[in-house]
Amino acid sequence: DAKTTQPNSMxxxxxxxxxxxxxxxxxxxxxxxxxxxxxxxxxxxYVIHGLTSNVNNRMASLAIAEDRKSSTLILHRATLxxxxxxxxxxxxxxxxxxGKGTSLxxxx
Amino acid sequence: xxxVTQTPxxxxxxxxxxxxxxxSQTKGHDRMYWYRQDPGLGLRLIYYSFDxxxxxxxxxxxGYSVSRQAQAKFSxxxxxxxxxxxxLYFCATSDPGGGGAYEQFFGPGTxxxxx
Numbered sequence: 730d731a732k733t734t735q736p737n738s739m740x741x742x743x744x745x746x747x748x749x750x751x752x753x754x755x756x757x758x759x760x761x762x763x764x765x766x767x768x769x770x771x772x773x774x775y776v777i778h779g780l781t782s783n784v785n786n787r788m789a790s791l792a793i794a795e796d797r798k799s800s801t802l803i804l805h806r807a808t809l810x811x812x813x814x815x816x817x818x819x820x821x822x823x824x825x826x827x828g829k830g831t832s833l834x835x836x837x
Numbered sequence: 838x839x840x841v842t843q844t845p846x847x848x849x850x851x852x853x854x855x856x857x858x859x860x861s862q863t864k865g866h867d868r869m870y871w872y873r874q875d876p877g878l879g880l881r882l883i884y885y886s887f888d889x890x891x892x893x894x895x896x897x898x899x900g901y902s903v904s905r906q907a908q909a910k911f912s913x914x915x916x917x918x919x920x921x922x923x924x925l926y927f928c929a930t931s932d933p934g935g936g937g938a939y940e941q942f943f944g945p946g947t948x949x950x951x952x
Binding site: 765771772773774775778816824825826827828829830 | 841870872877878879880881882885895927929940941942943944945946
């Protein structure tokens with residue numbers, strides 16, 4: 730599993746797009762990139778995952794660099810309910826290795 | 838009803854006491870996990886189970902034990918609780934997925950305080 734590096738915190742205005750970066754320069758060919766988020770006083774929830782190609786779902790988009798050493802989680806229109814800690818995880822095995830994540834603040 | 842439930846939600850206990858945290862799931866998943874989260878930190882894996890007969894240690898298993906009573910139930914025990922086990926504990930489940938391609942579903946957490 731690759732180590733990931735994320736900014737400690739980011740801030741966004743409501744209804745604007747948010748780009749959350751993640752560096753995973755030691756990623757191996759079989760490592761997936763996962764994003765989870767944790768809202769205050771809740772357990773983590775799945776956001777999105779990918780291997781090589783960009784991915785879209787109802788919550789977000791995941792843009793993966795061509796060399797796979799970095800990725801970006803994109804929230805297309807941030808809402809106040811998106812304020813959370815976002816974890817970028819790179820793994821190929823049985824469990825998820827959570828770092829400290831990025832704390833996203835969304836202001837009205 | 839929630840797919841992954843944890844009981845109790847909050848517990849205060851004293852040093853040296855034995856305590857059990859319980860997790861139940863209705864998702865039909867074979868894989869279950871126990872994590873702990875300390876303030877300001879991410880989650881760390883304590884134990885995981887791929888099926889009823891398969892139990893494995895995670896990153897920080899010392900001081901903890903687990904029991905997989907059924908596919909749907911996975912319990913975490915602290916045989917003799919100590920203050921540095923004060924933390925937020927999360928249970929999670931998942932399908933096997935392909936390699937690392939799987940989604941984990943988390944319970945609401947149990948806040949444990951050891952005095």
